[in-house]
Amino acid sequence: LAKTTQPISMDSYEGQEVNITCSHNNIATNDYITWYQQFPSQGPRFIIQGYKTKVTNEVASLFIPADRKSSTLSLPRVSLSDTAVYYCLVGGLSSGNTPLVFGKGTRLSVIA
Amino acid sequence: DAGVIQSPRHEVTEMGQEVTLRCKPISGHNSLFWYRQTMMRGLELLIYFNNNVPIDDSGMPEDRFSAKMPNASFSTLKIQPSEPRDSAVYFCASSLPNRGISNQPQHFGDGTRLSIL
Numbered sequence: 001l002a003k004t005t006q007p008i009s010m011d012s013y014e015g016q017e018v019n020i021t022c023s024h025n026n027i028a029t030n031d032y033i034t035w036y037q038q039f040p041s042q043g044p045r046f047i048i049q050g051y052k053t054k055v056t057n058e059v060a061s062l063f064i065p066a067d068r069k070s071s072t073l074s075l076p077r078v079s080l081s082d083t084a085v086y087y088c089l090v091g092g093l094s095s096g097n098t099p100l101v102f103g104k105g106t107r108l109s110v111i112a
Numbered sequence: 113d114a115g116v117i118q119s120p121r122h123e124v125t126e127m128g129q130e131v132t133l134r135c136k137p138i139s140g141h142n143s144l145f146w147y148r149q150t151m152m153r154g155l156e157l158l159i160y161f162n163n164n165v166p167i168d169d170s171g172m173p174e175d176r177f178s179a180k181m182p183n184a185s186f187s188t189l190k191i192q193p194s195e196p197r198d199s200a201v202y203f204c205a206s207s208l209p210n211r212g213i214s215n216q217p218q219h220f221g222d223g224t225r226l227s228i229l
Contacts (some may be wrong), residue, residue: 032215043116043203043220044155087155092215100215102147102155 002087009107018075020106022088033064033071038105042061044087048073058066075108083110114138116221124227130192133224136185137206145172145218146179146189147203155203161187162209194228201225 005023012018014107026035030050036044048055050071051061061074075082092100117136124133137144159169166183172179176195180200181187191198205218 034215034217041222043205043223044218045220049215049217063159100157100158104154 003110004090004101004103006086006088006103009109010108011109011111012078013111014079015077018078018082018108018110020073020075020086020088021070023070024088024090027068027090030068030092031090032092033062033068034089034100035060035062035073036089036102038085038087044102047086055056078108078110080110080112082108084108116204116206116219118202118221118224120224121222122225124226124229125194126229127195128193129228130190131194131198131226131228133189133202133204133226135187135189135204135221136221137187137204138219140205140208140210141184141219142179142184143207143216143218144187145205145207146187147205147220149203149223150200158189196228199226199228 003026032049034049035047037047038044048057048060048062050064052064052068055062063072085107087102087105089100089102116138119134142163147155147160148158149155156171158171159179160167161181164184176193177191179189189202201223203220203223205220207214207216207218
């Protein structure tokens with residue numbers, strides 16, 4: 001299984017950009033990188049997914065270097081409502097992919 | 113748009129009792145997943161279905177756990193007999209069909225908080 005390593009926790013002030021980096025040294029050729037967000041008492045929610053280079057949507061950007069051994073989730077100008085746990089997942093359920101494994105995630109605390 | 117619906121939201125029961133958790137996936141989604149979340153172990157995939165057929169149940173902890181998907185709009189996760197160590201939040205998620213090697217986003221329900229006394 002492609003193991004992921006991400007910081008246990010991070011703090012940020014409102015309005016700052018937050019970058020959360022995930023290491024996945026054993027990523028397989030066909031694996032995608034997916035990030036989820038989880039608020040207390042709720043299920044995880046999909047944020048963004050990518051394979052290589054950079055992906056951007058309305059809530060975040062995902063930067064993936066050429067060797068794909070790491071990825072960085074970037075949250076622009078965070079607010080208090082961005083306080084949550086962020087999970088980095090590597091793999092997939094199609095044939096040849098690593099099964100999806102949620103790690104412990106990164107607990108982001110946004111401070112006013 | 114109705115999301116994934118799980119019931120009950122909370123369940124408290126005594127050890128040895130049978131527990132049945134229910135899930136209604138999003139209409140049109142053909143993949144369904146059951147997860148368990150605890151502080152110690154985080155979020156674990158228990159089993160997933162494609163087109164109502166169980167594909168991988170290697171995450172099911174033991175024979176006390178069973179899951180069924182009798183049709184595209186309903187799934188159950190059953191624990192019999194239940195034990196205190198089964199206490200956790202159980203999530204159901206669904207997704208559109210995976211095409212090729214990319215992963216369709218999973219849509220999670222709000223979970224069932226299970227407490228076994």
